[in-house]
Amino acid sequence: MNIVVPVKLVPDLVEELTIDASGAALDTMWLRLIINEFDDHATEQAILLKERSGGQVTIITPNAEGVDDMLFAASARGADRLIKLVGDFENGVNNHALARTLATTIKDLQPDLVLTGVQAHNDLDGSLGPLLAEYLGMPYTGYVSGVIVNGDKAIVRKEFPGGLIAELELKLPAVLGIQAAEQPPRYVAISKVRQAMKTATLEEMDAPGLNPDGGPTIGRMFQPEAAEKAEMISGNADVVADRLIGIFKELGVL
Amino acid sequence: MNQDIFVIIEHLRGQVADISYVMLAAAHELAQNTGGKVEAVLLGQNVQGLAGNLAADQVLSVEHPALADFTSDAYIKAVAGLTVEHQPRAVLFGHTSVGMDVASGLSAHLGLPLVGSVRYFESGGKFVSQICGGKIMAEGELPAPTALITLVPGGYKPEQGQSAQPPQVTQVAAPALDGLRVTLKQYIEPEAGDVDIAKEPLLIAVGRGIQTQDNISLADDLAQALGGVVCASRPVVDQGWLPTSRLVGKSGKAVKPKVYLAIGISGAPEHAEAITGSNVIVAINTDAAAPIFNIAKYGTITDLFDLVPVLTDKVREAKGG
Ligand SMILES: Cc1cc2nc3c(=O)[nH]c(=O)nc-3n(C[C@H](O)[C@H](O)[C@H](O)COP(=O)(O)OP(=O)(O)OC[C@H]3O[C@@H](n4cnc5c(N)ncnc54)[C@H](O)[C@@H]3O)c2cc1C
Ligand SMILES: Nc1ncnc2c1ncn2[C@@H]1O[C@H](COP(=O)(O)O)[C@@H](O)[C@H]1O
Numbered sequence: 001m002n003i004v005v006p007v008k009l010v011p012d013l014v015e016e017l018t019i020d021a022s023g024a025a026l027d028t029m030w031l032r033l034i035i036n037e038f039d040d041h042a043t044e045q046a047i048l049l050k051e052r053s054g055g056q057v058t059i060i061t062p063n064a065e066g067v068d069d070m071l072f073a074a075s076a077r078g079a080d081r082l083i084k085l086v087g088d089f090e091n092g093v094n095n096h097a098l099a100r101t102l103a104t105t106i107k108d109l110q111p112d113l114v115l116t117g118v119q120a121h122n123d124l125d126g127s128l129g130p131l132l133a134e135y136l137g138m139p140y141t142g143y144v145s146g147v148i149v150n151g152d153k154a155i156v157r158k159e160f161p162g163g164l165i166a167e168l169e170l171k172l173p174a175v176l177g178i179q180a181a182e183q184p185p186r187y188v189a190i191s192k193v194r195q196a197m198k199t200a201t202l203e204e205m206d207a208p209g210l211n212p213d214g215g216p217t218i219g220r221m222f223q224p225e226a227a228e229k230a231e232m233i234s235g236n237a238d239v240v241a242d243r244l245i246g247i248f249k250e251l252g253v254l
Numbered sequence: 255m256n257q258d259i260f261v262i263i264e265h266l267r268g269q270v271a272d273i274s275y276v277m278l279a280a281a282h283e284l285a286q287n288t289g290g291k292v293e294a295v296l297l298g299q300n301v302q303g304l305a306g307n308l309a310a311d312q313v314l315s316v317e318h319p320a321l322a323d324f325t326s327d328a329y330i331k332a333v334a335g336l337t338v339e340h341q342p343r344a345v346l347f348g349h350t351s352v353g354m355d356v357a358s359g360l361s362a363h364l365g366l367p368l369v370g371s372v373r374y375f376e377s378g379g380k381f382v383s384q385i386c387g388g389k390i391m392a393e394g395e396l397p398a399p400t401a402l403i404t405l406v407p408g409g410y411k412p413e414q415g416q417s418a419q420p421p422q423v424t425q426v427a428a429p430a431l432d433g434l435r436v437t438l439k440q441y442i443e444p445e446a447g448d449v450d451i452a453k454e455p456l457l458i459a460v461g462r463g464i465q466t467q468d469n470i471s472l473a474d475d476l477a478q479a480l481g482g483v484v485c486a487s488r489p490v491v492d493q494g495w496l497p498t499s500r501l502v503g504k505s506g507k508a509v510k511p512k513v514y515l516a517i518g519i520s521g522a523p524e525h526a527e528a529i530t531g532s533n534v535i536v537a538i539n540t541d542a543a544a545p546i547f548n549i550a551k552y553g554t555i556t557d558l559f560d561l562v563p564v565l566t567d568k569v570r571e572a573k574g575g
Contacts, residue, residue, distance in 0.1 A: 013387045013520065016543060026390065041492075099362070119354070121387050121522075126358030126368045126404065130326070134362030139435035140326055143351040143505070155439065159505050160266060160351050163444030163498050168325065171435040177354075179505070180492045214361055216369045216381070216401075220393045224384070224545075230537060230553035237560040241568045244536065247552055251534055253456050253513050254480065254572060 001055030003046040004111040006102050009033035009064050010120050024218045033066050038117025044181035046115050047078040056080045062089045075196040076188040087207030094215035095128045101207040103135035111173055118142045118177035125215035133175035141168055142177030255399050257290030260345040264352045270304050273348035277405050278309045278415030281346055287379035288343045297321045297332050309417035318428035325436040326355035335429030349404035357404045367397035374409030387522040388545035407527045447499020449483050455512045456482030462489040463518015470495050472562045479569040487519050503528045518558050521546025
């Protein structure tokens with residue numbers, strides 16, 4: 001089985017996010033990029049499927065600072081092929097542009113399954129998976145947290161609110177938006193990643209003419225203002241705990 | 255093209271989802287600007303009974319066996335047919351397990367622009383989307399000709415999209431729904447769990463900030479001392495540290511306790527949407543810019559590992575003394 005996992009890096013939300021001089025985009029200067037959490041789950045799900053029934057896992061990602069390390073880490077976890085798309089990605093592209101260029105490359109890889117993350121927190125023009133599915137002419141299902149491949153079909157678990165799961169059957173090839181892998185993404189020792197750096201090959205492929213049609217134009221970005229910001233309690237743990245005790249008593253839960 | 259706003263009503267097993275009413279409310283705001291009507295689109299099989307309280311100028315009802323249960327394939331075909339025929343100014347979907355499977359595919363299929371994660375429309379008709387875990391808002395003009403929108407909750411109240419006056423329902427023939435590649439096999443019911451967190455008055459919620467499974471005991475101890483119940487954000491449940499029945503959020507349960515104590519939780523939209531019914535939210539988070547502080551009544555940036563053990567001791571003291 002041939003599984004392709006498109007992965008992208010997104011801003012780390014633990015860091016402070018600032019808006020650039022244009023007022024309509026994030027300031028990339030200090031942005032720390034990390035793998036999209038759900039792409040990490042998609043990678044894990046792909047490797048689990050390969051371990052269960054054999055096959056090849058290909059990770060494909062637009063080039064950006066930090067992707068080499070991410071690709072080597074995926075290799076250490078069990079990915080077979082690592083592809084870097086080289087194009088004009090520096091200032092960011094929207095998912096329509098990314099999906100169009102990925103579809104061209106992925107078609108040639110002739111996948112049985114394409115696993116994307118269900119969403120990325122900076123998607124402004126929809127998530128990548130369903131766009132890709134349409135450009136590839138494949139069916140799509142998102143919010144997936146379990147996959148079984150059975151001949152030319154995939155049986156997937158799709159999540160609805162409240163923990164309800166729909167078991168759906170999709171004809172392969174298909175694109176799935178992974179919400180959670182069946183197991184948490186595995187930890188790999190740094191030594192294994194270092195090993196991968198020495199042995200794994202990064203393939204580069206061209207992604208010319210990125211076309212963003214279909215995405216909105218952003219006029220302005222801003223940080224949300226709370227209607228009513230929380231009353232902040234400062235001091236050492238002792239002082240804060242005393243105040244919280246007081247609050248619990250006021251609220252009648254203590 | 256016309257100026258109407260279509261709302262794709264989300265419903266599951268005979269129940270209209272709250273996001274449908276939120277979308278109707280948003281659609282009215284938008285329609286005021288475009289001067290069009292609000293049309294609710296109800297896809298399914300024997301679902302006319304769900305139309306009763308939809309605040310819409312008209313309900314377009316499309317009935318077909320292939321629409322009896324949600325699949326992306328059938329929905330995309332059905333909505334594509336309606337969109338091409340009526341050419342509305344905008345089509346609203348929930349930014350949900352249903353809407354997100356459909357909107358992007360439709361955008362690529364019909365070559366129409368898509369705006370995701372919209373939270374509200376401004377009076378001038380601009381959209382405002384919520385991204386980066388609720389830390390950034392992005393504003394822009396509604397793209398043309400037909401803008402496909404996925405809407406997140408929070409910008410409108412469900413009650414604003416409900417009406418006591420039943421709307422006019424018009425039956426519309428379904429387009430050809432053949433060659434479908436996705437089929438429903440069965441539903442798997444959620445595990446019941448030992449407690450129903452939706453009904454608990456005091457919740458101690460832990461997030462990724464708790465770091466390890468062993469540290470969950472910090473929350474357990476505090477919950478036991480206070481007489482509350484432990485629940486969690488998605489990463490904690492995905493790690494298998496707590497069962498799914500304790501998951502709070504978009505994919506878990508919505509809660510409305512007297513007190514929600516959020517420990518090491520950032521307050522991402524998918525979590526936040528399910529806790530706004532809490533009477534009082536108290537947040538412990540070292541990141542002063544965490545969105546949880548935008549919805550909490552009380553907050554502290556004290557490290558949870560310093561604070562929680564001390565707090566537990568003091569609760570025990572207060573109870574014992
Ligand atoms: C389709 C979909 C559905 C989802 N459904 C849900 C859902 O139902 N429920 C849900 O919760 N999420 C859901 N999510 C995930 C959601 O987007 C967030 O990723 C998640 O809520 C983040 O959980 P968190 O706040 O625990 O982790 P993080 O966002 O990583 O936050 C951890 C926080 O802990 C703080 N922290 C770290 N160390 C300490 C310390 N020592 N002391 C105090 N604070 C500390 C950090 O400052 C940070 O703010 C869903 C996502 C998607 C895409
Ligand atoms: N019908 C199914 N569809 C998708 N995933 C499944 C299904 N059944 C089980 N799984 C996943 O496969 C893994 C093994 O499940 P099981 O074979 O039921 O023990 C579990 O982690 C499930 O999440």
